[in-house]
Amino acid sequence: MESHEHLDLDPVIKQKLLCISAATIDRVLAPTRQRIDGQRRRRTGVGAAIRRSIPVRTFADWRDPPPGFFEVDMVEHCGGPKRDGDFVHSLVLTDIATGWTECVALPVRNQTLVVQGFAKVATDIPFPMRGIDTDNDSAFMNQTVFDYCQAHHLEQTRSRAYKKNDQAWVEQKNGAIVRRLVLTGL
Numbered sequence: 001m002e003s004h005e006h007l008d009l010d011p012v013i014k015q016k017l018l019c020i021s022a023a024t025i026d027r028v029l030a031p032t033r034q035r036i037d038g039q040r041r042r043r044t045g046v047g048a049a050i051r052r053s054i055p056v057r058t059f060a061d062w063r064d065p066p067p068g069f070f071e072v073d074m075v076e077h078c079g080g081p082k083r084d085g086d087f088v089h090s091l092v093l094t095d096i097a098t099g100w101t102e103c104v105a106l107p108v109r110n111q112t113l114v115v116q117g118f119a120k121v122a123t124d125i126p127f128p129m130r131g132i133d134t135d136n137d138s139a140f141m142n143q144t145v146f147d148y149c150q151a152h153h154l155e156q157t158r159s160r161a162y163k164k165n166d167q168a169w170v171e172q173k174n175g176a177i178v179r180r181l182v183l184t185g186l
Contacts, residue, residue, distance in 0.1 A: 051141045057133050057157035067097045068130030069155070070121075074109065074139055091117040093132070100125065111144040118148060131155030 001007035002014075009017070062069075070093040091104040091114060102124060104117035122129045131154050134140035141158070149156040 050143065050146050051136060051158070054141070054146070054156050054158045056160055058160060062096055065096050066130070067095055067100070067127040068125075069096050070094060070129065070132050071096060072132050072134045072140065074106075074114075074137060076109070093118075093121050095125075095127075098127075109139055111139055111142045114139055115144055115148045118145075118154075122152070129154060131157065133157045133159065135159050136161050 002009060072094075073092050075090040075092060076087050086108045089106040089109055091106055092101065093104075094101045102121045104120055106113045106117060118129070118132070129152070132140075132149065134145075134156075136158055139145075146156065148154075
């Protein structure tokens with residue numbers, strides 16, 4: 001709000017706000033949220049219904065899958081702190097059994113392009129694609145991706161919200177491969 005000149009904060013207050021953690025903010029605001037609507041708000045609409053219909057898979061649930069089950073994530077290349085606008089993204093798929101990683105460049109964040117990325121990877125890998133495990137991002141939790149998975153007999157699962165460890169394999173590749181490649185140009 002400050003960068004768009006909607007807010008002018010006292011420097012002392014600004015410094016305190018910059019130091020507060022997200023957990024502390026949630027804790028302080030909890031009574032106010034409770035008074036507003038009596039309960040935590042739930043997402044509604046088609047995306048929420050799809051999200052609820054896709055089973056959750058944690059990092060401990062993988063056991064020993066055969067090749068073809070991928071953790072999927074999206075990496076945004078905005079060059080630093082997030083700002084408004086569209087940026088190039090990397091759609092990253094990491095196979096749990098083999099560690100095989102495929103990256104697909106997407107000019108914008110778009111569910112149709114995500115499905116096209118899945119189709120491209122399915123033709124490029126040396127084994128059949130059997131399933132995808134994504135985070136709760138709206139780029140993955142939508143009718144287009146859901147229908148693609150159904151039509152191609154892909155098992156679709158999702159991680160728990162705000163639990164990065166549930167997608168440890170792809171998150172590791174995001175740092176080791178994608179960001180390193182983009183930042184250093186290797």
